Amino acid sequence: MKFQPIVPMIWTKELHKTVDFYCDILGFACGKYSEDWGWAAVHKDDCEIMIAKPNEHTTFERPYFSxxxxxxxxxxxxxxxxxxxxxxxxxxxxxxxxxxxxxxxxxxxxxxxxxxxxxxxx
CATH class of the missing domain: 3.10.180.10 (2,3-Dihydroxybiphenyl 1,2-Dioxygenase, domain 1)
Incomplete structure (x- = not known):
C-alpha cells in the first residue's frame, strides 16, 4: 500500500478571494472551480490545495487550523x-x-x- 501526497482542504466563506490569493500572490493555478459546489482546487508543481465553502452539515464560524x-x-x-x-x-x-x-x-x-x-x- 502506497500513500499519495496529502492534499489539504481549507474552508472559507470567500471562495473566489481565496483562489485569487493562492493564484495571484503565490503563483498557483486553478485547476477546477465550481461556484455551485462551493469548491476549487489549486496547484503549483507537486503541491495541491483544495478550497471549499463549508456545507450545511458543518458548523463554521471562521477559518481555523491548529x-x-x-x-x-x-x-x-x-x-x-x-x-x-x-x-x-x-x-x-x-x-x-x-x-x-x-x-x-x-x-x-x-x-x-x-x-x-x-x-x-x-
Whole structure:
C-alpha cells in the first residue's frame, strides 16, 4: 500500500478571494472551480490545495487550523523576495538549527503557511 501526497482542504466563506490569493500572490493555478459546489482546487508543481465553502452539515464560524501548512521549495529566498510586500508576515526568512531556511505568512483567511528549503551544509 502506497500513500499519495496529502492534499489539504481549507474552508472559507470567500471562495473566489481565496483562489485569487493562492493564484495571484503565490503563483498557483486553478485547476477546477465550481461556484455551485462551493469548491476549487489549486496547484503549483507537486503541491495541491483544495478550497471549499463549508456545507450545511458543518458548523463554521471562521477559518481555523491548529497547525500550519508547510510547503518545501527549492528557492525560498526568491519566493520570499517575490511575496514579502504582498502578504501578512508571520515571521521573516531565517536559517534554523534544524537545517531549514524558512519564513511564514498568513493567507487571506489567516491560515499560516510556512515555506522552507533544506540548507546544504558545507
Amino acid at each position: 497547525g500550519t501548512f508547510y510547503i518545501k521549495t527549492d528557492d525560498v529566498d526568491a519566493l520570499w523576495n517575490q511575496i514579502k510586500d504582498k502578504v501578512k508576515i508571520a515571521y521573516e526568512i531565517e536559517d534554523f538549527d534544524w537545517d531549514m531556511r524558512e519564513f511564514a505568512i498568513y493567507d487571506n483567511n489567516s491560515y499560516m503557511i510556512q515555506f522552507g528549503q533544506d540548507l546544504v551544509k558545507k
